[in-house]
Structures are given as structure tokens and as C-alpha cells.
Amino acid sequence: MSIPGLLSERAIILAPRGRDSQIAMRILDEAGYLATVAHDLFELVKELSSGAGLAIIADEALRNSDIKPLLDLISRQPAWSDLPIVLMTHHGGPDHNPSARMGNLLGNVTFLERPFHPATLVSLVVTAVRGRRRQYEARARMEDLHESEGRLQNALKAGRLGSWLLEAEYLKLTCSDITKSHYGRNEQDTFNYDDWLAAVYFEDQPRMQSALQRSLDTGVDLIIEYRNVWPDGSLSWVDVRARAICGKNGLVSSLAGVTSDITERKQAESQLRRLNETLEQQVEERTSQLRHKEDILRQSQKMEAVGQLTGGIAHDFNNMLTGIIGSLELIRRRLARGSIEDLNSLIDLGVTSANRAAALTHRLLAFSRRQSLDSKPVEMNHLVNAMDELLQRSVNESIHLQLRMASDLWTAEADPNQLESALLNLVLNARDAMPDGGTLVVETFNQQLDRSFTNAHENLLPGDYVVLSVSDNGCGMPETVISRAFDPFFTTKPIGQGTGLGLSMIYGFSKQSHGHVSIKSEVGRGTTVQLFLPRFKGLADEAEQSFQSNAVYAENGETVLIVEDDPHVLLGCQQALALEDIASEGVSSAEDALKRIGDNFAGIVISDIRLPGIDGLELLSRLKARDSSLPVVLITGHGDITMAVNAMRDGAYDFMEKPFSPERLVDVTRRALEQRGLAREVWALRKQLAERDSLEGRIIGRSPAMQNLRALITNVADTSANVLIEGETGTGKELVARCLHDFSRRKDSQFVALNCGGLAESLFESEIFGHEANAFTGAGKRRIGKIEHAHNGTLFLDEVESMPVNLQIKLLRVLQERTLERLGSNQSVAVDCRVIAATKSDLNALSKTSQFRSDLYYRLNVVTLELPPLRERREDILQLFEHFLQLSSLRFDREPPTLDRQTSSSLMSHDWPGNVRELRNVAERFALGLPAFKQAGTVSENQSLGFAEAVEAFERSLLSEALQRSGGNLSQASQELGMAKTTLFDKVKKYGL
Known part of the structure; x- marks a missing residue:
């Protein structure tokens, strides 16, 4: 009192x-x-x-x-x-x-x-x-x-941290009640040094005693995690940390430290490890299920195609056989009667039917073979002009044929014979669409295709293309007909006038040429078919090259590199694979193969053992040294079987003995491709797991602001430059500071964080700079400050604007001279720590009003990182929410709930005054099965939005409703909204719809 x-x-x-x-x-x-x-x-x-x-x-x-x-x-x-x-x-x-x-x-x-x-x-x-x-x-x-x-004891209790003191001379242990609870003891129980050692799990005792003895002998900090056994026999994990206190003789007199129970964290880490261990098995199971479903789908598609094929062939051949059989039967009867008049007409009827059958057979073979093309440089204008007379004869007098040739047309790369056939087919189709006459236009022009177009089509790359366009102003086609126009045997022509193979063959030709074909049609106004062929990149007068498919490396790994010096065998292998739609590329030597295979090669290699120069076995060895998971199939003759078996032991995937059937080649190739795909998928998953602790896994967001932030962190993390982090409360300033530390060369040293706004002014100086024994009443022992504790590491000063002005001068001196003086001492202590400061205020403005020293501001402001509030990077909200939802579900041991459209809309339209911290709290509520927001997942009506936020919320709601009405069909939704499909796709991606 x-x-x-x-x-x-x-x-x-x-x-x-x-x-x-x-x-x-x-x-x-x-x-x-x-x-x-x-x-x-x-x-x-x-x-x-x-x-x-x-x-x-x-x-x-x-x-x-x-x-x-x-x-x-x-x-x-x-x-x-x-x-x-x-x-x-x-x-x-x-x-x-x-x-x-x-x-x-x-x-x-x-x-x-x-x-x-x-x-x-x-x-x-x-x-x-x-x-x-x-x-x-x-x-x-x-x-x-x-x-x-x-206050210290309350803070320790709030953090469930126990305190303890071990006197080195007598090994006398004094500990708090919380420390006792970490070892399963009650408050009234005695717990001395011997009890402490006896409680350590027997497997961890050598490691713990060694670390403790090292701290007592050398004075280094004690930092260790180990298991301890409770009196009831249960195991728990404890984190023990201590700092040595030295006497006047320089020897350690005692250890003062804290303990914390980390059992829950260790259990979570164990669950995560088990999840990682079973991930590959889950991937394999999902892949197996996917392959099974794909097999069922392929079988169903095959049966449908076979049914359509046999039906079309049977119908057309029955018609033709009727003409042949009928005419022959009439000829036989007339000859039996001795009547030979008018036999020519019957013979013509039979020959016509036979010619029609031959033409159909030719088209069937051309369609079914899908043989590799004889691609060459083609001057398309020259080809069209050369066919002008043929095209004129193919149309009647009521049709006006126009040729519009571009004067600066690029050279195309295609099979000229197939191109001529495609042009003739398109002209005949246009003619048949104008029975009453009209205008038919054949046009050529150059076209550049960008990724926004090519990404929507398979096996199509951005670049330069030469376009052959055939247009008519005939009857046109409805959307239902356009969607099936490329299907085999589908035709709208009367019976006997079409087989339904023309457009299907053109479609196959365009795909094999790595091009594209499109149809634009409007009922009553006409049709335009455009054939896109890639621009030839070489010299126009190059000699004819051996067969090359020019197959691109598919993202799923379905590319086969065949190494064979015999051109006939090489051609046969490529054609066999092409029949099964497996892309391949051929080279004649191992040297060429090594040049073709880069670090990102996604396919497999099939190689003959007997090759000029480097043989197949040496090629296998070099390829395995580059990529041990790359499947290599060897082709061998009779005398090479022993070598092939040895090669299998050295890592070859399989070998084939000459001669081999196409079916054998395709079967081995498919199995090797499947293994390659699975191996790359597992590799990708492992890479994702490894990148969880990467910068992208910690600084989450796809917005330009976050991409720029990650780039800045990468640039400055491994330097000694002081950094000032500016941002509102809850934007993640300490996370950014930890990333700067963890990705720097100081990562193995201390990261010391201090909230300047949470310290009493009377304690500020001793807390930051430390004090000597008896520096003030109650200071019985020397205590180092935060700056000295962060020696060789990083000091993070949060809310630096709250630091008293008189201490700002001392901090500035430390930053300039890299030395400090503890309170109560005149001796300078060298320190080397990187200072990262964070503020939610404008330090420049505070310095102008003398509330913050301008010289300290300029010293801290070497590099400034600005953290945008969450409301200014709304495209990151859903990604962050999903991330926090997964963490919360793991923490609460619950399955993550599904994010519905209403909650997504509420998340996107909320103003987030608490920024990322508020979003994490909302995710935790949602993971527990509670409404994301207090009012049933909706944003408060009293909450006001800025104009830009209100426009975004309205636009997102409008797009969401349109997608719901269209059942998720982008084409239908874009037509309803009057918006380009690519624009709609970008906005759907932006709002996470």
C-alpha cells in the first residue's frame, strides 16, 4: 500500500x-x-x-x-x-x-x-x-x-511455454508448473535433474545428453526436440531451448530456458509424411483407373466407328454389286438366247458400277492408311493455277469460278498430291451446294496464328501459316451438320452421290501436316472452308528429304524417336506408328539422336543396336546417364540377342528381334509411352511437393502485384541490404520478412522478431540493446538484447513507427557502425545483423512531422517492398482461400468442404479490411462447417464497396448466372453475353468460376 x-x-x-x-x-x-x-x-x-x-x-x-x-x-x-x-x-x-x-x-x-x-x-x-x-x-x-x-509469466502461460533453470555446478533443476506438465507431472510433484533425464525416451537420451553437455561445456545455445515418457507410459514430444549464463570466471554457471509441447505438430508432420509416401500409390491407382476407363471409352468408340463404317460400306457396295450382278445376269440370259444386241449398254452399266466400287476402295484405303506424308515445299499459287482447267471442267456453266491469289504468298509445307486431292474435293462440295448456280471463290493468303487460337486446338503450334480457302454462296449448313461434317461416312448428299469420306480425308491430311481446317457456314448464305498449312522454314530449292513426320513433342510424352540407319526399316516403323496416331521422328545415327534429345524430351527412344559410329548400346548408356527414367527399346538381329539381354540388365526397357510385326512394335511402344507418362507424372508430383516450401509455395498469388513481389524478394533476399516492408495490418509483412531471411545466406542463423508496438517504453532500451549486470535495480545478470541475439542473422522490427525517438538515434548508430553498447556498459560489441523493418504507416510523412527520425528512415529505406491489401488483388482470393482451407482441414483433421458458388461470390465481393489474416480466419470457420461469414456466408449489407469493387462484383455475378444457365458451356454463355469466347475465358479464370 x-x-x-x-x-x-x-x-x-x-x-x-x-x-x-x-x-x-x-x-x-x-x-x-x-x-x-x-x-x-x-x-x-x-x-x-x-x-x-x-x-x-x-x-x-x-x-x-x-x-x-x-x-x-x-x-x-x-x-x-x-x-x-x-x-x-x-x-x-x-x-x-x-x-x-x-x-x-x-x-x-x-x-x-x-x-x-x-x-x-x-x-x-x-x-x-x-x-x-x-x-x-x-x-x-x-x-x-x-x-x-x-507479465513475463503471463506471456509464458499464454504461449504454453514452461521455464526452467539448471545450475551447472550442482546440476540443480528449477522449473515451472508448465514445464512439469510437459513431462506429465502435476504441480505438486517434485521434478529434479535426475527425473528430467529419466523422462527422456531411451532412443533420444544419447542425443539429448550430448547436446546438454555441449551447452554446459561451451556455452552454445541448447536447441533440441525429443520424445519423453509420461508416468502413464505415453509418449509426447517436447521442444527444449536454453541459453547459457556465464560467471565472472567465464565458465557456464547455469542454463536458463523454456520448453514447449510439440506433440500435435509432430503428429501433423507424421501425417504429412504418410500422405507423401502414399501419394505415388494414389497416383498409380488413379492412373490405372484412368487407363481402364480410357480403354472402355476407346472400345466403345471403336465399336461405334466399326458399326458406322460397316453400315456405310455395306450400303454403298450393295448398290454397286446390284448393278454389277444385274448387268452380268442380263448378259448371261441374252447370250443363252443367242441375242447379242444392246450388250454394250449392259457392259457399260457393269463397268460403271465396278469403277464406283474401285473409287470407293481407293478412298477407303487412303482414309485408313493415314500414311506419312511426302511433305515438300509447295508454291500454292502455282498448284492452284495448274489445276485451273481441271477445276473449270468440274463445275457447270451456271457457276462462276474465281481465283484470288495473294501476290506475296509464303511457301507452304505439305504433300502436293494430297493437297491437290483436297482442293478438288472442296471445289466439288461447293459445286454440289449450288445446284442453281452461284459464285465459287478459291483464295490463298498468309495468316499468323497466336496462342489464343492454337491453344484451343490439338497439335497446332503458334506461327505462320498459308491458307487455302474455298467459298460458295450456296445453301449453307446448319450447326448440327457442321459439328459432324468431318465424321467418316457422314454426308448430306443423296444416296449414290457421296461416300462421306472427302472432308474426313481433308481433316486427317490437315492434322498430319500439323495444320488446321475450319468450316464457317450460314444457312441460305453459303459456306467457307479454310485449310491452314504451316509455312516452309527451309530453302525452297532444297533436295527432297527422306521421310520425316515432323511430329512435335506432345505434352503427354507421346513422341517416339526412332534411330535406324536402314531407311526402309525406318519408314516401315514410322508408318506402323502413324497408323495408330503415335507421333514419331526418325534419325539415321546415334549422334543425331543425342542432338535431338534435350533436357525436356518427353518421349521414348527406339534404336537399332548395329549403327554406324556410336552403336545402340553406347547410346543407351549415354541416355541413361542423362535421364535414368527414359525408356529405350533396342532392335536386334539374331546375333545380337545376348547383347540385348545384357542391355536389359543395364536399363533397356525392352528389345525386339528382327523381323518383327507392326503389332509388336505398336504394343512395345505403347507400354513404354505409358511408363514414361507415369514416371513424368510422379516426377511432377514430387516437384510440386518439393516446391511447397519454395517462394511460390509461401508467397501465394497469381496477381501481377504478387508476381512482382516474389521477383523483388528473389533479387534482394541474398543481399545484406536493409529492407522496409510497407502494408496494412494483416497483409503478411512478417511472412515476407521470414522469406527474405530463409532465402538468404543468413538462413542458418537466428531470425529475431520484435514488435515495437508491444513493448513498454521503459523496457525498450534493455530489450533491444541488452544490459549489464546491476545496470539498474533488479538487473542481477547480464542480458543480451535482440540486436545481439540476431548476430549473423536477421532482426525484424515490426511496427517500427512505435519506437521511441530517443532510441531511434541509438538504432541508427548501430546500423551505421555495426557496434552497440549494452545498457550500463561503455564497451562496444560488434554485431552483424540484417535489419528488416515493417510499418503500416507512412514513415516519410512521420519524418516530416518529427515523429520519426528522417535519417533512420533513409537508412532503413534501402529497399521498399509494398504489400497490397487483399481488396486490390482479388484474383488471389480464391487461391489463398483454398490454401488456407487445406491447412485448416489438416489441422482440424477434417475433409475440406466443397467451395460453393455462393460462398465464392461472397469471398470475391467482400472488402477484407483484415486482409489475409481475416481471410485465414474465414477459411478456418468454413473448414469447421460454419458459414464463411456470420450472416450465412453473405457480405454485410452495411458494408460499402468502392466503384471498382462494385463493378467487379456485378460482373462476376453476371458471368456466374450466365454459366449456370448454359450448364458451363463457354460458347453458349459467350453468345448470350455478346462477348468473345476468349474474353469470357479470361474473366472466368480471373474470378475463379
Whole structure:
């Protein structure tokens, strides 16, 4: 209980005889000191109990009196108090004043002989009051220290951190109740050093004792995680950290540390490891299921195609056979009768039917073979002009044929024979679409295709293309006919006038040429068919090359590199694979193969063993050295079987003995491609797992702002430059600071974080700079500060704007000179730490108003990282939410719930004043099965949005409703909205729809 200021410094005077009390009181009053007169010993004790700075007692007041109450009062004083007493005695000293010997019992006594000079009394009172004031100051410091100790204990309890102290000389362990609980002990249980060691799990005891002994011997920090056994036999994990305290002799006198229970974290890590271990098995199971479903789908498609094929062939051939059989039967009958007149007409009928059958057979073979093309440089204008006469004869007089040739047309790369057939087919189709006549236009022009177009089509690359266009103004085709126009045997022509193979063959030709074919048609207005063929990149006069498919490396790995020096065998292999739509490329030597195969080669290799120069076995060895998962199939003759078997042991996938059937080649190739695809998928999944701790896995977001932030972190992380991070509360400033540390060369040293806004100003200096022993009352031991603790590491100062201005000067000096002085010391200590500061305020503006030192601002502001609020990067909201949802589900041991459209819309339209921290809290609520927002997952009606946010929310809602009405069909939704399909696709991706 505190004493009022005047009472705490007043003098209590006890002089029962004469005028001594009045004289003393008048002297003190003139000197400005408050004094009170007590008339007896009982009243003196009472007044002293109310609070006093000193007591002035005449020796006669103690003679023959019961001074026990006074002695009891003095003995009950707290540790900080020592009441000053001025004892007035007679001349002659203690030898002549027996009562003066009572001073030994009273303690802090000063003798004043009577008569005395007033100045002497005043001097004694001044000294006593000054000493009494120091006692009160000591009491205040002790109370502050006790309060600070209480706050520390509360913080430790809040973080479930236990504290402990181990005295090195006697190995005496003192620990808190929380530490005991981490080892399964109750508060009342004893827990000494031997109990501590005995509780460590036997497998971890050598490691723990070694680390502890090393800290005691060398003074290094003790940081260790280990298992301990509770009295009930259960195991738990504990994290133990301690710092050595050295005595004056330089040896470790004690270890002071904390403990924390990390059992839940270890269980989560164990679950994550098990998940990683089973991931490959899950991938294999899913892949197996996918292959099974694909086999079923392929079989269904094959049966459908076979049914359509046999039906079309049977119908057309029955018609043709009817003509042939009928004409032959009539000829036989007439010859039997001896009538030979008019046989020519019957013969013509049979020949016509046979020619039609031959033409159909030719088309069937051309369609079914899908043989590799004889691609060459083609001057398309020259080819079209050469066919002009044929095309003119193919149309009737009512059709006007126009040729529109581009003057600067590029050279195309295609099979000229197939191109001529395709052009003739298109012209005949256009003719048949205009029975009453019209205009038919054949046009050529150049066209560049970008990724926005080619990504929507399989096996089509961005680049330059030469276009052959055939247009008519005939009857046109409805959408239902256009969607089936390229199907084999589909035709709208009358029976007997078409086989339905023309457009199907053109489609196959375009795909084999790595081109594209498109149809644009409108009922009643006409049709335009455009054939896109790739521009030839070589010289127009190049010699004819051997067969090459020019197959591109497919993303799924379906590319086969065949190494064979025999061109006939090479051609046969490529054609066999082409029949099964397997892309391949051929080379004649191992040297060429090594040049073709880069780091990102996604296919397989089929190689003959006998090759000029480097043979197939050496090629196998070199390829396996590059990529051990690359399947290599070897082709061998009879004498090479032993070598092939040895090659299998060295890593070859399979071998084939010459001669082999196309079916054998296709079967081995497919199995090798499947293995290659699975291996690359597992590799990709492993890479994703490895990248979880990468910068992209920690700084999440696809927005330009976050991409730029990651780039800046990458550029400055491994430098010593000071960094200032600016951003609103909850934007992730500490996460960015940790990334800067973890991706720097200082990552193996300490990352020390300090929230400047959470420290009392009186503790600021000792907390940051440290203090020596006895630097202030209660500072019994040396303690290093945060800066020194971060030596060789990183110091993160959050809310740096809250740092007192007077300490900003000291921090600036540390940054400039790389040295500091602990509180209570004049010795400089060298420090090397990187300083990362964070603020939610404008430090430049604060420096202009003298609330923050401008020189410190410029020193910290070497590199500035600005963290945008979540409302300014809405395209990252759903990705962040999914990330937090997965973490929360793992933490709560629950399956992550499905994110519905209503919640997605609410997330996108919310203003997020709490930024990423608020989003994480919402994800945790949603993972627990609660509404994402308090009002059933909707945004509060009172919450106002800016104009841009309101427009985005309206646009997202409009797109979502259109997609729901169209069943997710982008084409239908884009038509309904009057928006380009590519624009709609970009916005769907932006809003996460």
C-alpha cells in the first residue's frame, strides 16, 4: 500500500520533557519539513505506522519505558525499508548516557547531542529524508520488476511455454508448473535433474545428453526436440531451448530456458509424411483407373466407328454389286438366247458400277492408311493455277469460278498430291451446294496464328501459316451438320452421290501436316472452308528429304524417336506408328539422336543396336546417364540377342528381334509411352511437393502485384541490404520478412522478431540493446538484447513507427557502425545483423512531422517492398482461400468442404479490411462447417464497396448466372453475353468460376 507523499517524508518527534519537541518542530518547519509531535511512545508507534520519513526521539523517552512495540514495528519493516532515527542524547556520548545504547536495537540511528545547533538538526534530517527517498525509489523499482515478472509469466502461460533453470555446478533443476506438465507431472510433484533425464525416451537420451553437455561445456545455445515418457507410459514430444549464463570466471554457471509441447505438430508432420509416401500409390491407382476407363471409352468408340463404317460400306457396295450382278445376269440370259444386241449398254452399266466400287476402295484405303506424308515445299499459287482447267471442267456453266491469289504468298509445307486431292474435293462440295448456280471463290493468303487460337486446338503450334480457302454462296449448313461434317461416312448428299469420306480425308491430311481446317457456314448464305498449312522454314530449292513426320513433342510424352540407319526399316516403323496416331521422328545415327534429345524430351527412344559410329548400346548408356527414367527399346538381329539381354540388365526397357510385326512394335511402344507418362507424372508430383516450401509455395498469388513481389524478394533476399516492408495490418509483412531471411545466406542463423508496438517504453532500451549486470535495480545478470541475439542473422522490427525517438538515434548508430553498447556498459560489441523493418504507416510523412527520425528512415529505406491489401488483388482470393482451407482441414483433421458458388461470390465481393489474416480466419470457420461469414456466408449489407469493387462484383455475378444457365458451356454463355469466347475465358479464370 503506497503512502501519501507528505506523510512519507514527515518527521515524528518524541521529546516528552521540556520544550525540546517545540524547538525541534519549529526548526524543521522553518527548514520546510513537515513534523508531528508525539506525546508518548504509544503515539509515536501509531504515527510511524501511518508513514514517516524519520523519527526524532529524546533518550529520556526510552528510559524505563516498554519499547517492545517500537522494536516490533522496526522488525516488521519490508526489505526495502530502514527507518532513519535521530536519537537526542545528553552531552558525554553513549558512555554517559546509558539509554543511548538502545541505538543498537533500533537499527538506523544517528546520535544528536544536546544542546545542538539548529543547522545540525536540519542537516541530519536532510540526510535522513534523502535516504528515505532512495528507499521509496527502490520500492518502486521492485514493484515494477515484480509487475514485469508477472507479465513475463503471463506471456509464458499464454504461449504454453514452461521455464526452467539448471545450475551447472550442482546440476540443480528449477522449473515451472508448465514445464512439469510437459513431462506429465502435476504441480505438486517434485521434478529434479535426475527425473528430467529419466523422462527422456531411451532412443533420444544419447542425443539429448550430448547436446546438454555441449551447452554446459561451451556455452552454445541448447536447441533440441525429443520424445519423453509420461508416468502413464505415453509418449509426447517436447521442444527444449536454453541459453547459457556465464560467471565472472567465464565458465557456464547455469542454463536458463523454456520448453514447449510439440506433440500435435509432430503428429501433423507424421501425417504429412504418410500422405507423401502414399501419394505415388494414389497416383498409380488413379492412373490405372484412368487407363481402364480410357480403354472402355476407346472400345466403345471403336465399336461405334466399326458399326458406322460397316453400315456405310455395306450400303454403298450393295448398290454397286446390284448393278454389277444385274448387268452380268442380263448378259448371261441374252447370250443363252443367242441375242447379242444392246450388250454394250449392259457392259457399260457393269463397268460403271465396278469403277464406283474401285473409287470407293481407293478412298477407303487412303482414309485408313493415314500414311506419312511426302511433305515438300509447295508454291500454292502455282498448284492452284495448274489445276485451273481441271477445276473449270468440274463445275457447270451456271457457276462462276474465281481465283484470288495473294501476290506475296509464303511457301507452304505439305504433300502436293494430297493437297491437290483436297482442293478438288472442296471445289466439288461447293459445286454440289449450288445446284442453281452461284459464285465459287478459291483464295490463298498468309495468316499468323497466336496462342489464343492454337491453344484451343490439338497439335497446332503458334506461327505462320498459308491458307487455302474455298467459298460458295450456296445453301449453307446448319450447326448440327457442321459439328459432324468431318465424321467418316457422314454426308448430306443423296444416296449414290457421296461416300462421306472427302472432308474426313481433308481433316486427317490437315492434322498430319500439323495444320488446321475450319468450316464457317450460314444457312441460305453459303459456306467457307479454310485449310491452314504451316509455312516452309527451309530453302525452297532444297533436295527432297527422306521421310520425316515432323511430329512435335506432345505434352503427354507421346513422341517416339526412332534411330535406324536402314531407311526402309525406318519408314516401315514410322508408318506402323502413324497408323495408330503415335507421333514419331526418325534419325539415321546415334549422334543425331543425342542432338535431338534435350533436357525436356518427353518421349521414348527406339534404336537399332548395329549403327554406324556410336552403336545402340553406347547410346543407351549415354541416355541413361542423362535421364535414368527414359525408356529405350533396342532392335536386334539374331546375333545380337545376348547383347540385348545384357542391355536389359543395364536399363533397356525392352528389345525386339528382327523381323518383327507392326503389332509388336505398336504394343512395345505403347507400354513404354505409358511408363514414361507415369514416371513424368510422379516426377511432377514430387516437384510440386518439393516446391511447397519454395517462394511460390509461401508467397501465394497469381496477381501481377504478387508476381512482382516474389521477383523483388528473389533479387534482394541474398543481399545484406536493409529492407522496409510497407502494408496494412494483416497483409503478411512478417511472412515476407521470414522469406527474405530463409532465402538468404543468413538462413542458418537466428531470425529475431520484435514488435515495437508491444513493448513498454521503459523496457525498450534493455530489450533491444541488452544490459549489464546491476545496470539498474533488479538487473542481477547480464542480458543480451535482440540486436545481439540476431548476430549473423536477421532482426525484424515490426511496427517500427512505435519506437521511441530517443532510441531511434541509438538504432541508427548501430546500423551505421555495426557496434552497440549494452545498457550500463561503455564497451562496444560488434554485431552483424540484417535489419528488416515493417510499418503500416507512412514513415516519410512521420519524418516530416518529427515523429520519426528522417535519417533512420533513409537508412532503413534501402529497399521498399509494398504489400497490397487483399481488396486490390482479388484474383488471389480464391487461391489463398483454398490454401488456407487445406491447412485448416489438416489441422482440424477434417475433409475440406466443397467451395460453393455462393460462398465464392461472397469471398470475391467482400472488402477484407483484415486482409489475409481475416481471410485465414474465414477459411478456418468454413473448414469447421460454419458459414464463411456470420450472416450465412453473405457480405454485410452495411458494408460499402468502392466503384471498382462494385463493378467487379456485378460482373462476376453476371458471368456466374450466365454459366449456370448454359450448364458451363463457354460458347453458349459467350453468345448470350455478346462477348468473345476468349474474353469470357479470361474473366472466368480471373474470378475463379
